Structure formats: structure tokens, C-alpha cells
Amino acid sequence: MTADDVILQVRGLTAGYGAAPVLQEVDLTVRAGTIAAVLGANGAGKTTLLRTLSGLVRPSGGEIVYGGQPLRDVPVEQLVRRGMAHVPEGRGVVAELTVDENLRLGGLWRRDREDAGKALAEVYELFEPLAQRRRSAGHQLSGGERQMLALGRALVARPKLLLLDEPSLGLAPRVIAQIMALLRHLRDSTGLTVLLVEQNVRSALSVADEAVVMSLGRIVTATSADRLRDDEELRHAYLGF
Amino acid sequence: MSEQTVSPAAAAPAPRRAGLLPGLFGRSTLLRHLILAVLAGVLLFLLTQQLDPFRNFQLATVAAYLCATAGLTLLVGMNGQLSLGHGALMAVGAYTVALAQNALAERGITGNQVLPLSLALGVLVTMVAGAVIGLAAARLRGPYLAGVTLAVAVAVPAATVTFDETFNSEQGLSVAVEPPPLSLGLYFPNERWQAWVALTGALLTMLLLANLVRSRVGRNLRAVRDDEVAARLAGIHVGRTQVLAFVVSAASAGLGGGLMALLAQSVSPGAFSLTLSLFLLMAVVIGGLGSLSGAVWGALLLVALPDLTHDSAQWVSLSPAVAQRLEGNLPLAVFGLTLIVVMIAAPGGVQGLLRRIGARVRRRAPAR
Amino acid sequence: MDRFVFLTFDGLSKGAVLAAFALALVLIWRAARIVNFAQGAMAVAAAYAGYSVTTATGSYWLGFGAALVGGLLIGMVVERAVMRFVDHSSPLSEVIVALGLVLVMQAVLGMVYGNEFLPAGTPFSRNALSVGEVPLLSRYDLFVFGAVLLVLLGLALLFTRTSVGLRMRASAFAPEVSRLLGVNVGGMLTLGWALASAVGALAAMLVIPTELGLHPHAMDLVFVSAFTAAVVGGLDSPPGAVVGGLTVGLILSYVSGYLGSDVTPMAVLVLLLAVLLVRPGGLFSSTVARQA
Ligand SMILES: Nc1ncnc2c1ncn2[C@@H]1O[C@H](COP(=O)(O)OP(=O)(O)OP(=O)(O)O)[C@@H](O)[C@H]1O
């Protein structure tokens, strides 16, 4: 593993809400062009980790190096310009805006209007159902459509690193499989890096290259996804099945 | 209010106060408040003997304001309802007292019973007005309530023009007030008498409100303020509690307004404009919404600040026109600025600051 | 009958101004969930700026432009320097700080310009043009309608057709998500305040010449009426604000025409209470919770 392979390097990250820290001394290395799964029980701090990475939660200690540069005091709204896209827990579809507006919102920051338009068209191609519902308001969409919209909106930005918080939540197994397949496809075709937070361990491990398990705000194990999938003892110890 | 503004500590009896009075009285809140009121009364009585007429008049004005600010503190601080219309409620009290005084004087009724009678009438009428607003207020929250009370503050002065036969429009009414009782002596200074009357009203108000705040009703008020749903689940009738708070608060404002009418011996809509309502709110916020003591600071401020700006304006020599502009407006600017700064930087107000300083001093004391 | 027709047109003209002012309230409410109680004072301050420019240059239109630009700047400064720092956990603090602003601005205006009514001119005659025998509208009324209509159209286009409008709406509805998508939410908030304040300034410029003139308190009653209009419309809905403004304008015109102008403040109070107690949702919004 060479240094320029690494797109995200987290060292000793500590963060929380108010006085009590949620994340404690988190170390994490993500290589470019891989899918890394972040697993762990409810309340383990997975969402907090993603929120800290994208600047929504201020770290109280430690360091985040993204694309070779430390992210300190970089405003949240700047990160997407550096290629980091975050699909938040609960998807963050703006209910009052239409599908089209939600998608366009993802690319408004881009100077290259032409390519932004192209990216938008690609997303519509990728997600057929969205193309048919361009004028529907966000709150009229089904859970699956919302997830497509949230993902699509992130892709309009043509990100290098995608932070995904529980994309499978509330979706049918078939849709989950489609999303996972899409992630694999994007990784292979565009070299996208994904940090995938999931409760649905099987689905996540089916696409992930690496996996970390969090518990009580710490990373308790970091290994290859294959190993976690195949090593029953390890799985049992950290994931309970 | 935010949590800092009205810390639970505000409700607890100040330890200093408990220490001042022997344990015998410590148990009964009523008795303790009563003794405090009497003590304050004696001290103020002695004070009025020392002050010159002008200062006595100012003291009386503080007392009149205190009635209104204490009522407003109860409403905003303890119950979380915002009123921008307390100046209008003061106007209701003031006009009632004015009309009552004049009617009684016309009928040749004089004597010691006149003042209490007309003041009681003023309080009563304001209570009715407060109940009407309170009934509406109980169904409204936040900015909606603020908007309605703002409309009240604008409408009441205008009503004096509409019903000018009774209220005599912008000119207002002069108020027939008897001189101090002869039993006090022929040359008894009127201002000292005014101070006595106003201070009696203010002390009574503070006594009643302090007891109310410490009673079950007071706990209900705070419970509704902190969390309506929780209060409802605890069996508190939220609407009734809010109306009650408004009525009590209005009664205090009415008394304050009535006293103002007696002090100024006249009433006019200009004296009870929207600005007065905003001043009252500002006074209680700056004084500190956490406890009734904040209302005292607020009332003092209402009288002292215009005085201070007046004095300081005279230091720099200005043309009369400019000086006049400054004199009317400088206190407003200072008040407004203080209000913003306090809300942003020190939501506990003066009383909150004092309590924090006091707590720090006490914490250090044993170390020495 | 003639009087009724006259009062109707007068009410519509007043209503157009109230609609603009109510719209300014709605803009800030949607952007920040704040009822801007300082809006009247802010608008008056901008109008005074316009007055100064008009006095200095002799041109109404330069003053008019100055008032609008002044409105923009005042809104920006108020948001950046004050409102941004207010604790948003309680609606009380926002209202109280706004009132503090009212006191400061009115006091400063009083110090600079004095507390007398200053004459405010109009660019067009206020004499009603008659159709047949019936006096209907003045040229100034037409100017008012035109100006308000232009602003309404402009805002509608801005919010529905431009990317800035999309950003502003997104920031208001979902600030955090918008930030993740690269929207400068703080900037959008400032822009929202600036726009609202400029619309308020326009309303002030239009209404002040039809009342007693320029005065630090000139917009107090207008504010209360416009707040009522916004509440009638549901506080969340720009079209509601427009209809609410016209409705309130008409009612107030009839009240002051038939009962006397000193009755209007009470009529506003009664109207506001009636709407809040009878149709607490406003007439145009289905979901707004009055217990904000
Ligand atoms: N806004 C917040 N304020 C205070 N504490 C919070 C906040 N959000 C999360 N927490 C706390 O931080 C801890 C970690 O929460 P987090 O949302 O990161 O967990 P998670 O791993 O994403 O859980 P889940 O799988 O349920 O989404 C929890 O104990 C939670 O209670």
C-alpha cells in the first residue's frame, strides 16, 4: 500500500456532542478505489464518524487527512468541491423540492455547467424511475426512490469519495442487492471510493473490500471483508452471528 | 426562555436569605416573605424620610414600575408567555383609576377610602382585560402571541381617540388627587406621601407574587413553561394555568398603571405607547427573568437610565435642538443596545450575573 | 355607492403595500423561522435613507433606489451582526432581540432626523382619476400596483427559476443537507434577510407618503397590519401573504372609511384575534402549527 493509494487517513480522531466524546481515538485508512464497510451495533458511533469526516461534527482531537491534505477548519460546504459526497442517515431528500430540483442541487456548485448537465443526464439514465418522476415532490417518493434520489444527487457531484450512511434502511432485499451492485459497478468503472455504513452486514460484506467494526466509539477490528465474512469466530466475536 | 435564563436555582430560596432569618421562620415561606416585606417597608420608610422631594418622587416611580415589571417577570420568566402589551395594560389601570378618582371627587367623596377604592377598581378592570387577552394567549405561542400583544399595545392608545368623550383623545385626563392626609401635618411633602402610597402597592405586589411563585401554582407555571406536554401529563391544566398567569400579571400591571396615574396626576395615551411596553419587556429581560428580584433591577433601570443619559447629555454642551433630540432618544438607544447584548451574551440578566458572582464568592470563602 | 367603490380601490392599493410587507415577513419566516419584529423599523430606516438622498439630489427616483439598496444593506447587517448570534432554541429570544433592534433603530433615527413627521413626496399625483363621475384610482395607486406586482413577479421568478432561488429554498428547508451539497447556507440566509428587508423598504416607500409622513414610528401600525395579513395567509405561504394583504387592506379601508381612521388599530387587533382563534391554520396553509 503506497501513500498515494490512500484517499482517507484518520488518526486518533475524537469527537462528540457536548462534553462526553462519542468517537474515541479512531484510526482508519481507506485506499482509493475500494469499498470499506463500517459495521457496528446501534449507537456505536458510525453516523458520528461520517458526520465528523464531512465536518458536521467538530472533532475535539486527532487528524483527518483527505487526498493528501489535512482537513482542519475546512467548511462543510467546501468538501463536496474536493470530491467528498455524504449521503446522510435518513437520506436527506429535501421533501419540499421536486426530484429534479433535488438532483440539480447536487451539482449547483460546479463551474463546469456542461459536465454538470451531463452528470444529471447520466443519473437519470442510471435510475429510470427518477426520470419518470422528475416533477414529483420529494415527499411523494417511496423509500427506494428516495434512496435512488439521494445516491443520484451525490453522484451528480462526480465524487471521489462517497460516504454512505445505511443505504439499505427500510428497503426490500432486491433493491438492496441492486444498490450494492451499483456500488460495485461504480467502484470498478470510475474508481469511486465508498465508505459504507451498514447494519445489513451480509449485504455490506458482499461488496466491501475492507471492513471495520465499531463498538462504543472505537474501532475494535479492521480487516479485509473476505476475512470477516469467512472467519466465523471473528464474526461471532464482533458481530454476534 | 433558554435554560440559562431561568435556572432552577431561581426557584429555590436564596441560601443567604435563609441564613439571615432564624430557623423558626425558615420553614414557612409566607412568614419569611412577610418578615422580609416588613423589613423592606421599614427601611424604605426611613429612606423616604431622608430623601428630597425629587428623589422621593423617583422612588415612587420605581415602585409603580416595579408592580408592572414584577407582573411581567412572572408572565415571561416563570410562565414563558411573551407580552408586548403590558404598557397597554398599565394604561387600562391608569385610565380606570383616573376615571374613578374624578368620579369620586365629583360626587364629593373624600377620605382615606378613596385611594384604595379606585386602585382596587383599576386592578379589577385590568384583570378583566388581562383575562380576555389571556384566554386568547393560552391558545397561541411564540411569535403569534407576541403579535397579538403587540396589536394590543398599538390599539389601546388609539382607543382613547375613538372614545374621546370618555378619554379625551390625545390630551388625556387630569386626575383629581387629594393632598396627603391632614393628620400627617399641614406641610407634609406630597412626594413623600406619593412614595408611601406607591411603595405600599409595590411591596404588597411583591409579597403576593413571591408567595405565588413559591406555591403550587408557581410550580405549575414553571412546569408549563418548561414543557407543556410533560405538564399536561402531570395533570396540570395548561390553558387555565396560562390564563391565570396572564390575569395575575395584568393585575400587577394595572396597579402599576394606577399608581402612575396618581403620581403624574394625569393620564394620556402618549404615556402608554408601544415604547412603554417595549421598555417594560426590556427592563425585565435586563433585570433578569429568573426571579422576581430581577424585576426590581428592571424598575430601577427604567427610572435611572433616562436620568443618567439626561445628566450625561448635559455635560457636553450642545445646541438646544440637538440636546432635545438626544435627551428623548438616547435612553431608548442605550436600552435597546443593552437588551440585545444581554440577550446574546448574558441571558440571565443583572440578577443572573449577581447570582453567578455570589456563587463564586461563596465557593471561595471556605478556602480562605 | 361611489364611496364604496372609492374605498374598495383605496383598500386594494393599501392592500398591495400590506401584501408586499407581509411577503417580506414570510420571506424571513421561511428562511429562518423568525417573525422579524424589527421589520417595521428596518423599513423606516431605509425610507429615511431614501429621504436624505432625495433631499440632497432633488430626485425622487434616486431616493427610491437608495431606499431599496439601503434596505438590502440593513437586512444584511442585521442578520450578520445580530440575528446570527441569537440563541435559536427559544422563539422568545429572537422576538426580544428584534424588539431591541426596534428601540435602537427608532432612537437613532430620532436622534438624526428628529421625532417630527417629515413630508414624503410622491412621484405621481395622488388625485384620483375619474371614470365617468366616479373617482377610482390615482396615478400613484397605479404606480403602487405596478411596483408591487413587479416585486411579486421578480420574487416568484427568483425562487422558482433561478439556481440562487433553488439554493435559498433548499437552505431554508434542509440546511444541513444543503451544506453537504455545497450550498453556502449562511450566505443564503443573509441574502434572504437582505431581500426581505429590501421588499420591506419598498413597502415603506410606497405607504409612507399616503399616511402622515416620515417618522421613526411610521411603520408601527403597518407592521401590525402586515403581520395580520401574513397570519391570514398562513405565515408560510407567499401567495397567502398577497391575498392576506389585499384582504386586510380592504377591511381596513372600509373600517376607516365608514367608522373613522382611529378605529383601524382596534380593527386590526380584532381581525388578528379572530383569524388566530377561528382559523388558526391561516386561510392558505394546511400544515402550519400555530404553536411554533
Ligand atoms: N445529536 C446528538 N446529540 C447527542 N448525542 C448524540 C447525538 N447523535 C448521536 N448521539 C449519541 O452518540 C452515540 C453514537 O451515535 P451514532 O448516531 O453515531 O450511532 P450509530 O452507530 O450511527 O447508530 P445507528 O446504527 O443506530 O445509526 C449514541 O450514544 C448517541 O446517543
Ligand SMILES: [Mg+2]
Ligand atoms: Mg447511524
